[in-house]
Amino acid sequence: MDQVIQTFIIGLSNGLIFALVALGYTLVYGIIELINFAHGDLFMLGSMIALFLIASVFGLSASTPALQLVGVILLVIAITMIATAAINVTIERIAYRPLRHAPKLAPLISAIGMSFVLQNIANLIAGPANKSIDNLFPTTNLLSVFGIETIAVTFQQAFVAVVTIPLLIALTWFVDKTRQGRAMRATAQDPDTAGLMGVDVNRTIALTFLIGGALAGAAGVVQILYNNVTVWNLGFRFGLNAFTSAVLGGIGNLSGAVVGALVLGQINAFSDRYLSANWTNAIVFAVLIAVLVFKPTGLLGQQLADRA
Amino acid sequence: MTTLVVKDEDPYGHGIGGWLSHVGAVLFGIPDTYRRELRLHRPRTIALTIMTVILVTYPILNSMFLASFSRTVFPLPLPDDTTVTFMMIFGIMAIGLNIVAGFAGLLDLGYVAFYAIGAYTAAFLASPHWGSISIVFLANVPQGFPGIHLPFWIIVPIAILIAGTFGALLGAPTLRLRGDYLAIVTLGFGEIVPVVFRNLADVTFNFSLGPLTLAVEHVNLTGGPLGINPIDAPYLPFANVIFNASAGYAPVYLGMFLLVFAILFARNLERSRIGRAWMAIREDELAAEMMGVNTLRTKLLAFALGASFAGIAGSLQASYLGATTSDFFQFSTSILVLIMVILGGIGNIWGVLLGAVALTYVDKTFLPYVGQQLQQIAPSFPNPAQFNFLFFGLILVAMMRFRPEGFLPNRQRAAELAAHTQADVEAKVDQIVAVDSQAETEAAIDADPSIVLDNTGPPPGQDETGPDARSPETTDEEREL
Numbered sequence: 160m161d162q163v164i165q166t167f168i169i170g171l172s173n174g175l176i177f178a179l180v181a182l183g184y185t186l187v188y189g190i191i192e193l194i195n196f197a198h199g200d201l202f203m204l205g206s207m208i209a210l211f212l213i214a215s216v217f218g219l220s221a222s223t224p225a226l227q228l229v230g231v232i233l234l235v236i237a238i239t240m241i242a243t244a245a246i247n248v249t250i251e252r253i254a255y256r257p258l259r260h261a262p263k264l265a266p267l268i269s270a271i272g273m274s275f276v277l278q279n280i281a282n283l284i285a286g287p288a289n290k291s292i293d294n295l296f297p298t299t300n301l302l303s304v305f306g307i308e309t310i311a312v313t314f315q316q317a318f319v320a321v322v323t324i325p326l327l328i329a330l331t332w333f334v335d336k337t338r339q340g341r342a343m344r345a346t347a348q349d350p351d352t353a354g355l356m357g358v359d360v361n362r363t364i365a366l367t368f369l370i371g372g373a374l375a376g377a378a379g380v381v382q383i384l385y386n387n388v389t390v391w392n393l394g395f396r397f398g399l400n401a402f403t404s405a406v407l408g409g410i411g412n413l414s415g416a417v418v419g420a421l422v423l424g425q426i427n428a429f430s431d432r433y434l435s436a437n438w439t440n441a442i443v444f445a446v447l448i449a450v451l452v453f454k455p456t457g458l459l460g461q462q463l464a465d466r467a
Numbered sequence: 468m469t470t471l472v473v474k475d476e477d478p479y480g481h482g483i484g485g486w487l488s489h490v491g492a493v494l495f496g497i498p499d500t501y502r503r504e505l506r507l508h509r510p511r512t513i514a515l516t517i518m519t520v521i522l523v524t525y526p527i528l529n530s531m532f533l534a535s536f537s538r539t540v541f542p543l544p545l546p547d548d549t550t551v552t553f554m555m556i557f558g559i560m561a562i563g564l565n566i567v568a569g570f571a572g573l574l575d576l577g578y579v580a581f582y583a584i585g586a587y588t589a590a591f592l593a594s595p596h597w598g599s600i601s602i603v604f605l606a607n608v609p610q611g612f613p614g615i616h617l618p619f620w621i622i623v624p625i626a627i628l629i630a631g632t633f634g635a636l637l638g639a640p641t642l643r644l645r646g647d648y649l650a651i652v653t654l655g656f657g658e659i660v661p662v663v664f665r666n667l668a669d670v671t672f673n674f675s676l677g678p679l680t681l682a683v684e685h686v687n688l689t690g691g692p693l694g695i696n697p698i699d700a701p702y703l704p705f706a707n708v709i710f711n712a713s714a715g716y717a718p719v720y721l722g723m724f725l726l727v728f729a730i731l732f733a734r735n736l737e738r739s740r741i742g743r744a745w746m747a748i749r750e751d752e753l754a755a756e757m758m759g760v761n762t763l764r765t766k767l768l769a770f771a772l773g774a775s776f777a778g779i780a781g782s783l784q785a786s787y788l789g790a791t792t793s794d795f796f797q798f799s800t801s802i803l804v805l806i807m808v809i810l811g812g813i814g815n816i817w818g819v820l821l822g823a824v825a826l827t828y829v830d831k832t833f834l835p836y837v838g839q840q841l842q843q844i845a846p847s848f849p850n851p852a853q854f855n856f857l858f859f860g861l862i863l864v865a866m867m868r869f870r871p872e873g874f875l876p877n878r879q880r881a882a883e884l885a886a887h888t889q890a891d892v893e894a895k896v897d898q899i900v901a902v903d904s905q906a907e908t909e910a911a912i913d914a915d916p917s918i919v920l921d922n923t924g925p926p927p928g929q930d931e932t933g934p935d936a937r938s939p940e941t942t943d944e945e946r947e948l
Contacts, residue, residue, distance in 0.1 A: 194647050254864050264574050264646050265867050268809065271576075271802060272863025279857035283849055395798070399658075402651070441662040444655035451648050452640045 161309040166432045167425065172316045172385060174424020175323040179378035180401035181408070181416040182330060183247075183371030189347045189411035190367045192263065196270035197250060199398015200277035201372060205243045205379020206389040207281055207290070209235055213383070214292050221295055228295060232384070236322065240376040247372025248365050256361070274394070282391040291388040315385045322381050326374065327417060333370070334413060343367060347411065396440060400427065403447040409457025418458060515817075523723070526551060526716030543833065548716050550831040552787060554824045555722025556780045559729045561807040561823040562816060563776020566733060568805070569814035569877065570742060571769035572749030573642070574650040576801055577657020580637075581630040581774040583796035585781020587664060588626040590695035590791045592617045607702040607709065619701035619710075622782050623725070630778025631771040638770035642763060657801050664689045665793040694792025701786050711789055718787050725779055733816055736772065745769055799856055803830070806859050809866050812873030821875055830855055 180202050187195040212235045213219045219231055254273050258266040296314035300307075334340040345353040346363045354360045382397075383389055404423045408415025426446060430439040450457060504512045525533070526548060533545060546554070560582060567575045590596060593606065595614035603609070606616035617625075641652045668691025674681040689695070700711035701721055710718040736742050744765045747755035756762050785791040807826050812818025838850035851858070866873070 192647070194651060254868070257868050261867070261871065264650070265871055267574070267647055267650060268805070269864050269867040271805075272860040272867070275799070275802065275856040275860030276864065279854045279860065283854055283857065287853075399655075406651075435666075437666045438662070441659045441666075444659050448641070448652050448655045451644060451652050455644065455648060 162432075164310050166428045168310070168312055168316060169432075170425035170428030171421065172319040172424070173427050174404075174421035175319050176378050176381055176385065177397075177401050177404050177424055178327060178417045178420035179323055179374045179381070180397065181404035181420045182327075182413060183375050184398075184402050185405040185408070185410055185413060185416040186343075186367050186371045188405065190343060190364055191255070191259075191266075191350075193255060193266045193270065194402065195371070196267065196398070197254075197273035197277055198247075198371065198375060199396075199401060200274045200281075200394035201243055201247055201250075202375040202379050202382070202397060202401075203389065203391065203394030204246065204277060204281060205239050205376035206383045206393065207285055207379070207391075208242050208376070209239045209380040209383045210290055210292055210389055212238060213295070219295055221293055221297075223295070232295075232380075236377055236380045239380050240373040243376030243379065244369045244372035247368045247375070251365060251368040256364075274398075278391055278394065285391060287391065289388050289390045292383065294387055295384060319381050319385050322377060326377055330370065330374070331413060339363070339366060399440075399447070400443055403443055403450075406447060406455075407450050407457055409459040412457065412459050415457055415459035422458075526719040530716055544836045546828050546832045548719055549712065550827060551716075552718045552722050553784075553831055554827045555719065555726045556784050556787075557804065557807060557827050558726045558820050558823040559722075559780040559783070560777055560804045561811070561819040562726075562729045562733045563773045563780070564804050565808050565814065565816065565819045566736065566745075566776070567769050567773035568808055569819065570737060570749065571745040571766055572646075573766060573769060574646060575653045575770070575773065576650045576798070576805070577637075577653035577655065577660075578773075578777055578804055579796045579798070579801040580653075580657040580660035581634060581777035582781040582784070582800065583660050583664060583793070584630045584633055584774075585626040585778035585783075586785035586791040586795070587689065587695070587781075588629050588778065589619070589622050589782035589785040590690075590698050591615065592622050592625065593619070593699040593786065594695050594697060596690065596695050605704065606699055608699065616699055618704075619699075619782070619786050622786070623779055626778040626782035627775040628778075630781070631775035634771040634774025635767055637774075638767045642766045642770065654798065654801075657796075657798060661793040661796045664694075664796075665692055668692070690792075692792065692794075694790060694794075696790030698785050698789050698791065700789060701783075710787065712787060722783060722787075725783060729776055729779065730816060730820070733776075737816070741765065741768060802856075802863075803859065806863055806866075809871075809873055810862060812875040812877055814877030815873070815875050818873050818875030818877065822873070826859075829858075834858075 180199065183198045183201075184195060187193055187198070213231075217231050217235070219228065223231070250273055254269045255266050258269055294315070296318065298313065300311040301314065301317055302308075302310055302312050334343060342353065342358045342363045343366065345356065345358055346360055350360050353363070379389075382393075400423055401420065404420035405416045406419070407422060408417065408419030410416075423443065423446070426442065427439055430436075430442050434442070501512070529545060529548070529551075536545070560578070563581075564575060564578050567573050567578070592615050594616075595612070597615050598613040600615065601611055601613050603612055603616045604621075605618045608616050637653065637656050641649055644652060667688040670686045670688050671684050672682070700709050700714070701718070702709050708714070708717050710721045712718070744755065744760045747758065747760055748762055748765060752762055784795075803826065804823075807822035808819045809822070810826065811820065811822025834852040834855050838852040841848050842850065
């Protein structure tokens, strides 16, 4: 039983990271019906940038004083989010915006090309080997405070939750309550009409890419601090997990993406633990295919884009 | 008024007999077709003939003296036999993917799965992998040798069947999906297949249902991460030729032989009833369905036929290299073939062939050469051969933006893309209709013997394009037909 709970906790932290990336897919798909294939690789770039900042620029280590550690990590998150957001907006400008009126598969193919470009840029700069950092957090079990020793929740796992949950709440608030969020929803429903109503469609789409990119950057920081390792082709596997999450929850649906990510995090964790890590990818793909074939609207249905 | 009478019935009849006579008609129709092509499209046909002659003689000339000109007389390295063989292999794949993506307009991102299936078919049927049994049939190994050893000539049709079956199996549940979802599902399939081949090295399971019991213990099904080797090379019994990697230019001609078949088959498919149905679906699925095209069945056929081409390529690749592992079959290979198709001109067989030849050259000869040169000048500079997909990715992005129809475009496809990319769609459509109906009628007449032109009036599109659009000679040629 303890083992199941332990696996569940691992799955939960996996799922929260997936959620940040999945939101990027679902936001972009909701608004321009593009499977942003390069998004997973943007996440990978985020983890690379964070690794560079932590290891080379700020030189953080486990012996850094706690207060300083927290401050610098917040700074790293901010810088990485800005960087990936800027990269994502640039990509949109170069690779997707000129194809706005092209057949639907053209931007997808362009995104696949972009994905390879980002991967190889990372490979070029960081080299083909795994890049890792030391664990920055204390390794004590947080649950030992309550006298539980058989199940472990580490500082790293708590950190994942502390970063991702506020971001998810902030995003929901932004899309639901702000003027820009309303513009996004309007554009998702019908870009032409939204344009007639005075929404700057190009700007709104750029904003969507900005937010998606920022979330991917945050996910990258969380990834490097949680797993302590990244590699140039991490984005492919991770991106497909996140995309599957988005599809599972109902692509275009924000809360669906989070639910889907949490489910997929569990599928990953349990498959790794009880089956074999070799099969996890195949299982994720099987889930993706099954959802697309049998219930293409996903668990919660499509909210943002109901144009299918 | 001109009326186009399209004969609906298959002139060769149905069933296997029909197919055989179809193949026969293709083979015996070549000289005739050639003469007609030469008459109608002299420059194009002459260019094509020269290219063919160069291609056919190149491997022999290369082995005789051309190789020494490489980098001396010619500024760039000439492709060696391995590269040219892979040009053929990728050419077959590109033609197959062109059927799926170009003719029928279905984006298949997991095409490599069928390549893998073809390769493993060859590995299973011509290697010592199944060591506990011994089936040797017309193969270049002694009788009683462990494992199954079938000749390449039998493996190819089997690989076609198996890959085609898997294509149909994948297509059946997924082809109802929208284009981008289909792309992702096929991508998933393309990832699952190599994973399965990699992981089934040690299979233990126990299955019993009533009296039926099926139990296996530690069976090595697929060779795992190491793959399967050695695989028998293709072997021509009486001439005693072995087509393996150390056989010089022999495998090039084997590849060329299979490629020619692939081209002829694809050309005929394109002009057949099925081909027209594919293009109708590509342009407007709803309209095609309204016109009586069974869209699901037609798309399934595209998937299965496209997959079977990859089956040929895979069995050739595995037999030629003498080994196969799941590492050969990655997502990037699917994309490489897709880039060949897009670069050359999606929908146009000659275009995708050009794409396959050009990209294989860049990938296997040009980039390694540049890397080698750079190594001498600046040893710390990254080797471009390792970052080939940086260039290929950029090619994809640039092609989509600046020339989505490719360098040798299919006229019809280019028109579709142009209609989408221009802002003034309405005006453009009128223009395309005018140009297209004339150009396409001509092309269709040249191409399709089953179209009988009842030429009793001006062709359609004449009013819009003016009287000089159609020269009197062409009309005469058509009357002859």
